Amino acid sequence: MEKASYLKQNNKIPLLLLPGTLCNEKLWEHQIAYLADIAAIQVGDLTQDNTIEDMASSVLDKAPETFALAGLSLGGIVAIEIMRQAPERVTQLALLDTNPRSPTCAQIEAWNKFIQMSKEGKFTSITKDYLMPGLIRQSSQNSSLSQTIIDMAEEVGPEAMERQMTALMHRLDAFKILPSIKCPVSVMVGLEDSVCPVEMSNELVREIPNSQLTIVKDAGHLSSLDNPMEVSRKLKEWLQQNSLKGA
Template sequence: MKQEDYLKRNNKIPLLLLPGTLCNEKLWEHQMSYLADIASITVGDLTQNNTIEGMASNVLDKAPERFALAGLSLGGMVAIEIMRQAPERVMRLALLDTNPRSPTDVQIETWLKFIQISKEGNFTSVTKDYLMPGLIRRANQDTSLVQKVINMAEEVGADAMERQMTALMYRPDAFEVLPTISCFVSVMVGEEDSVCPVAMSNEIVHQIPNSELTVIKNAGHLSSLDNPLEVSRKLKVWLLKN
């Protein structure tokens, strides 16, 4: 069914958004407002499970029967797992700032370090002192955006962080799934993303037959916050593409 026909019949496209590690619905605030005229939007909860498979299953249990799906970073990894578990339910897919590779030993050591820092009572330090330089592009580091990211992390909390980082350590192989995806896929990445750089998104596009890459200028890893208007515009194009 063409998107225009879907809109005429159903008024709005069901859209499921999945946030990244230590993020919640505030990661998508601009997009939720900008797309509200064409999309019925829900934000999945990725805080309750300690495996990517469990997160995907939990999201699917609460999701509409069929939906468009967009995920950023951890959310992108869960979105790929949803494509493994229930591809027939996804109308189209958007992967933002997503790492398709297996975790490295250095990454696992870093996540274990963050969990230990949190257990020692310094949870806020993980985002503020360690993660922040990689989340927001340098030009935005002195803005209220930094505090917004810290506030999100506080709302998600230490226990959920431990579950999320455990899930990242043992995540399944995305490269098994990518070539099997048949729906249209928009792959987006912040031009200044140092956590999941452009090369990783290129790898995804090369593996998915019906996909295209968009590099978001003036954006780092949390591209939906760093350059929200551009991400919102690209998502609208993606949602309406036939």
């Protein structure tokens, strides 16, 4: 079914949201509520596979025929892979706090350390003591937001974390896919993101033909949680502008 006819019959845009590592639908809680009037929303499951390619394939198996797609961090990496596997199914794309490059030696070393910690029964410590400083801005630390992030990690669990980090360690450089993306693309990044800093998003915009950059102030890596209202507002603008173009 063409997007225009879908909009005419249902008055809502099919939207697929992909969370980051150790995250679930809580990462998008504000956006799901804020966009509910214009979007029929589904959150993809990135916990069952241990390669980026299989994650993308699993998401596509459960996705609508055509859909808008937004992913943050790991979700953004999977979203780019979806653009390789089935670009004709994606009507518009949003990449939040995303690194298209293959991992560094330091990242691989850290992920191996975390997998070993998990196997030794120290899973809870990984997010709380190691990851948290890089996930949200300094002023958000030691708040209820930190507890939300810890809760998400516990819900995802150690086995899924090991699969996700294995997928990240073995992912290929997706940079060559970017110039082939034809749909409208919104690239967003938290100004205080130290995991995928602003320059990475600048690089995305330079390589993706029909793209634009939004730098989200007062936000770190998990920008949809750190400054949820701004991210929700920008996603609504992205959905509305591009759905009107396609209608």
